[in-house]
Amino acid sequence: MTSLKLYCAWFCPFAQRAWVALLEKNVPFQYIEHNPYKKKTAEFLALNPRGLVPVIVDNGQSIYESHICIEYVDEVGSPNVRLLPADPMKRAKVKLMCEYISREIIPLWYGMLLKQGKDVQEGIKAMLLENLKTLMTMKITDGPYLMGQEFGMADIMLVPFTVRFPVLEFYRGFKIPSEEEFSVLREWIKASHDRKHVKDTAPDKRRIIEVYKSYADGTANVRSKF
Numbered sequence: 001m002t003s004l005k006l007y008c009a010w011f012c013p014f015a016q017r018a019w020v021a022l023l024e025k026n027v028p029f030q031y032i033e034h035n036p037y038k039k040k041t042a043e044f045l046a047l048n049p050r051g052l053v054p055v056i057v058d059n060g061q062s063i064y065e066s067h068i069c070i071e072y073v074d075e076v077g078s079p080n081v082r083l084l085p086a087d088p089m090k091r092a093k094v095k096l097m098c099e100y101i102s103r104e105i106i107p108l109w110y111g112m113l114l115k116q117g118k119d120v121q122e123g124i125k126a127m128l129l130e131n132l133k134t135l136m137t138m139k140i141t142d143g144p145y146l147m148g149q150e151f152g153m154a155d156i157m158l159v160p161f162t163v164r165f166p167v168l169e170f171y172r173g174f175k176i177p178s179e180e181e182f183s184v185l186r187e188w189i190k191a192s193h194d195r196k197h198v199k200d201t202a203p204d205k206r207r208i209i210e211v212y213k214s215y216a217d218g219t220a221n222v223r224s225k226f
Helices: 013-024 042-047 066-076 088-114 118-136 153-162 165-172 180-193 196-201 205-211 213-217
Strands: 005-008 030-033 055-058 061-064
Touching: 005 013, 013 066, 013 153, 013 196, 042 055, 042 061, 055 066, 061 066, 066 153, 088 118, 088 153, 088 165, 088 213, 118 180, 153 180, 165 205, 165 213, 180 196, 205 213
Parallel strands: 005 030
Antiparallel strands: 005 055, 055 061
């Protein structure tokens, strides 16, 4: 039995990042479903003081934070698949894309749901689309993915949120436009969403829409960082 354990929650996009990374790297692991919003036990807080998922436990030691988990998995998994390039410059460029996703895309995804004013929501939609388009210009080389022909860390950082675009569409009418200027983004979405491990870890559409209902109607105990 493998010693590596993944504490995950089916509905959490951050946890899906670690889940996809483990599958892409073909790392044997035990999946443990854990709802971080229920009562936090002392045992789990010992693994992650923040009480959140994902958490990876390997040989009795724990790590957390989704980007750290992805990097760890890339190091311990098969060298035949690279989530981060070996070349230092390309590696740095991937990390720049990851930083851009964390700073300029994810807060807008949540902000669109959490903000209640229609005008504010429409403004966030426009910003999110513009930032997604900008991200596509940061691709390392030609190909369907952000590293070009290889699916990697930057893709894994973003894809859990794009597979949850149906949530934004249902509550806020968000869609990727059909204009040519968004063609690279649409190509990336198709290629990434078609990957087996993304499909296997993606949440059921009906269930995930229900999860975010309180975000959309303003009753969730969550504040927008945007």
